[in-house]
Amino acid sequence: MGLRAITFQAVVETFSRKKIVEFESGTKLAKVLSTLDLTALGIGSTLGVGVYVLAGDVAKNTAGPAVTVSFFIAAVTSILAGLCYAEFGARVPKAGSAYVYSYVCIGELFAFIIGWNLILEYLIGSATVVKALFLYLDELSDKVMSQFFEENMPMTGGGLGHYADIFSLGLSIVFAVAIALGAKESSWVNNIFTTINLLVVITVIISGLWKVNASNWSISEEEVPPDHGTGGFAPYGVKGVIQGAARCFFGFIGFDCIATAGEEARTPQKSIPIAVVVSLLIVFFAYFGISTVLTMMWPYFLQDENAPLPHIYQEVGWPALKYVVSVGAICGLFSSLLGAMFPLPRIIYAMASDGLLFKALSIVHPKFQTPFMGTLIAGSIAGCLACIFELNRLANMMSIGTLLAYSMVAACVLILRYAVDEPEKKFEDKEELTFKKYFTQMFHRQSKIPTTLTASVVAWLVLAYFCTAFIFSGLITGFEKELENAEPWLLSIICVLAIVLIFLLLMVSWQPKSSAELTFAVPLVPWIPGLSILVNVYLMTTLPSHTWEYYAYWMLIGFAIYFVYGIWNSRERASNKNREEKENRLPHDKNDNLSESHM
Structure with missing residues (x-):
């Protein structure tokens, strides 16, 4: 494995060194995921925090009832990225998502940058969801857990939490072990969570239709409290709608995990495009329906930005539905955690298999056929982040990695669409480019x-x-x-x-x-x-x-x-x-054969 000093020539080579994908070669990972499994994985990883937190927060503080338009703009943006992912996922059905995509058509150094960004995205994404799950359960238990940890495990320091969240650490490790036991088993559990989550979303939308009031979209400015805009459908103006779209966009982050699991799909060229587009459409309709019902049932400035749905059902006199929503929220967050954590070890596996990360991380368990060690390490690190940090300081870092990956995939699609066809390369005249x-x-x-x-x-x-x-x-x-x-x-x-x-x-x-x-x-x-x-x-x-x-x-x-x-x-x-050494040996072999024939 040898650690050596870097040279300028070695750096220059990384810009042009591309990955050659062998489509017919086998994989150590089990090919067990169907189109339905991939679609459920995409929905589960995306449809979680956005439904149960983001809609109320953006409606109250950023866009008002026009949060529906914000979600539409964000959905269009996500579908644009999703289409690019779908094409590239069908081209290169290998574990690693945007990392492999950029490795194939841009070069090794850029691929490492993208892969490292994706590791950041999924690490912080997993930590954020497990923390949100803890806080939600803590809220339902009247903050019993947080009070216990604060009294017995207090912490101080800039950026650190007030206490060591051992619950989040333990939950993250449990999930990592569950994923390590097998892709099919973990996808089966995810399908159950996602189904319950979707049923609860449908229940919220249908039940909300009995309490909607169109006048909540046309509240006069006199009725609006200070610092909550001017009332009406877009109380914060066009600027608020655009800013809301930027925030709502992050509610769609997660569908790229479909492409990450491509190497474990039975028919990746067919399954990945269908799963990406279908999951994004379902998630959009869920967000659009929830935000419409929320803002029509209750004035936007009275929304609860942390738990809007239970708050509204309490206010309209339907407390029983509050607990139904809580079940959906827990299932949705569990599914989001699985969706965030599932691709993380596979990115690490892909990079370690290529030799860019330590080789031990690419070892596949002979029985479970999963990157066992990488999964446990990734889950432990995510749990440690959730345990000791206040994640609001780190949450935006996830966005940089995701957006850069989306941009690079779109650029890769452009480059490959205008690339030289492989059969034509053999007959092309090599000329100097001026x-x-x-x-x-x-x-x-x-x-x-x-x-x-x-x-x-x-x-x-x-x-x-x-x-x-x-x-x-x-x-x-x-x-x-x-x-x-x-x-x-x-x-x-x-x-x-x-x-x-x-x-x-x-x-x-x-x-x-x-x-x-x-x-x-x-x-x-x-x-x-x-x-x-x-x-x-x-x-x-x-x-x-x-x-x-x-x-x-x-x-x-x-x-x-x-x-x-x-x-x-x-x-x-x-x-x-190895290729260069073979090419260099060929002329010598020919000369030797010629000299022997003359003799």
Whole structure:
């Protein structure tokens, strides 16, 4: 395994070193998951905290009754990302999700960055859900557990909790053991939790129809308390709806775990696209229905941001339904925990199998056919985070990793759609790529089939689009007051950048596309992946500065592991060296044969 010092040449190689996926090769993981299992996994990991907490919180503090529109915008954004995931998941049905996607078409270093971000997302996601589950159960027990821990296990320190939450630590380990015992068994339990969760959501929507009052969407400004907007359907204005959409978007995070489990699917090319799209649609209708009922049953400014559904049923005189909702909330949170924790060891397994993380993490249990050690370690770390930290300081870090992964997948879809077809590579003339050839190809398409030149042009255009989108989004989020005041200089710059973004995608669309047949393809390429990148980048720029600081620390740890260990133990690096040695031996073998024939 040897730890060695890094060299400049080794770093340069990581940018171009790509993973070669062998579609016909076997896998050590059990292929037991059906389309229904993957769909339930996607619904379970997504439909949890959003229904039972997010809807009331966003309605009260950010968007008012227009939270329904916010959820619609967030759903459209998520479906854009979901379509890209569906195409790439059908192309590369390997455990690892966006990590494998970026490894295949971009390069090893970028793939490690994405994989490390996904580990962060699922670690904090698991810790957040297990903490929420503890707090919900604690609330139902009149805070007996928290009072006991605070009296017997108090803690002090910046960012730490007030007490050691041993319950969350234990629950996280129990779930990790359950997942380690087998993918099919854990998916079966998840299907039960998800079914109960959906039944409760349907019960809430149908029962709420008996108590809805349309006047709650048109409350006059005189009836609204201070600091709660101006009343009506959108009391916080268009800005509130957009900000609400940014918050609601994080209620859709989790569907990418479907692609992560692709290597354990029976028919991944078929199952992954169907599961992604169906799960996102079901989750959207659940969020839309719940938020509509919530804001029509009770005024938006009287919502309870922590537990809106039990609060409303208590207020309207239906306390029995409060306990039905509580059962659904617990099942939903259990399902979310399973959905957040299920993909985590599989990301670790994929990276360790490729040699980028320590090899021990890739060991598959011979009986249970799961990454046993990686699952237990991941569950223990998530439990420790939930045990000692106040997770509100870390929650936004999950968003950075997710949004960056979504953006990279959309970029990968663009690059692969315009990539050189494998059969054509053998017959392509190798020529020097000059600036003149790049410039000519961008504005005057000379080839009707993809070549190295056209693929390279698309890659540079996608990079330029990503950078321009970041500047465009940064200006919008950084100069909100100037934008509200319609400052001419700012509007001029934004309009110019918007035209540049459209023109960059136009130039991409002028390039020849790959003729490879796909079981599922994103429609309207390059426009849908381009829009997905823009929206994801915009949401990244809305995150607070301290989140970027924590993110930097996490990436420093990751780079230390990669550049000291992973870069030298990469399986692709070893494969490349073996291929080069064989190619170098071939000319010598031919010369030896010729000399022997002359003799």
